[in-house]
Amino acid sequence: MGEDEIMALRRRKLETIRSKGIDPYPARARRTHTTKAAVELLVRSPDAHEIVWVAGRVTAMRRMGRAAFLDIRDGSGRIQAYFKQESLGVEAYERLLHTVDLGDFLGVEGSLFRTKTAEPTIEATSFTILAKALRAPPEKWHGLQDVEVRYRQRYLDLIANPEVRETFVTRSRIIQRIRRFMDERGYLEVETPILQSTAGGAAARPFTTYHNALGRQQFLRISLELHLKRLVVGGFDKVYEIGRIFRNEGVSTKYNPEFTMLESYEAYADYTVLMEMVEEMVSTIAGVAVEPSWGRGKIIDELLTVHVEPHLRQPTFLVDYPVELSPLAKRKTESPHLVERFELFIAGREVANAYSELNDPVDQRERLLQQSRLRAAGDDEAETADEDFLIALEHGMPPAAGLGIGIDRLVMALTGLTSIREVILFPALREREA
């Protein structure tokens, strides 16, 4: 049977449900327990035959004549429901067999027990359709393997592949821990403009858009840096932002045109402070206990051993870059052609970039002008001079250290995944032709 026929069949079932006066898409679901809570209740009271209502998606149906087993899955987990004609009644049992398909959402009322194989089960006394699905879910054995479909229809990927779901739970927890880490260190979380009239702070091509009411071209930000530094000028000594950055570059397993960046700025600190902070942050996030005796690099090294595939390259700090590559970083006093900057590489990918911030407004103006000259000479990835930012610096910025961490790559490093598309829910892909 082709896809069209399957859908037609499901539509007919939908009409059958309606013809019985049942709403196939009711506004509310009665639910006393998540599937997980129901299993926990059964563990606490094994012989009580507690009555529960659960709700979830039907992910398996094993029909056996006058009885059937259905797997019901919700966000917390899964529980099996046992439908017996004898306890459900002939009418309701027939309705189950003839109108319910894999993928439908069902509310189930019944009492908790264990089958002879000890499987936690609800013996259903009634059920309600909560949402009829018109398309069939991916097949149960092999799940969904086609990478393209996995990305284009991520919801199917999440349904079919539990480890994918787990990756995004992990990603969320990593970001959560970063926030807690920064908050506990006294950083203030802020939000700065995504739409900007000049996109500065990084060497990258921006996306352009147009503001109708103002009648002018705008850019999507390519970094968070220049606005966060304005806030340091304004007296916020420790600020950070976790936000989406947009760069008009290629699409691949390493690059996505929009990605998530953490940037932080701390007044009265230099880049050596940040090096320690990055190590501590990454250790904290990965949940590895930090031994005080471990030297720099050792902690990250331990992380890799524990969390990352052994064949991946060792985490490495690269320290002190040529001034030409770092127009926003402070020169080293003893060697002014270098800047106080480090980058952290994990598994061969740049994860963090940090430097002591340039706060000399004259030097900053000169260096941005130099970038403008490069741009005029055809380098379209040279930095744009942001005059408003230069004016802010001229009002005086305290010595400060700034950090940027590519969240997507950090998640890759900590999960051992090698494609950025595996850690971004909806990665950029080319349009599929009609």
Next chain:
RNA sequence: GGGCCCGUAGCUCAGCGGUAGAGCUCCGGACUUUUAAUCCGGGAGUCGUGGGUUCGAAUCCCACCGGGCCCUCCA
């Protein structure tokens, strides 16, 4: 930007010059503790798109579209 590989049923794949196959899904039947349920029967396809070669193309050739991997690289 360069190289290699892939695209066949809803899903996972086989077929690689002679009229399109399997398992799962789906449909019908049997079955009241199954859990990849089982057993019997039955459907299901513009073989990515467009051209070409050939008596004949899913199969060979070319172009295009989409995807994957490696190299270069913007994080």
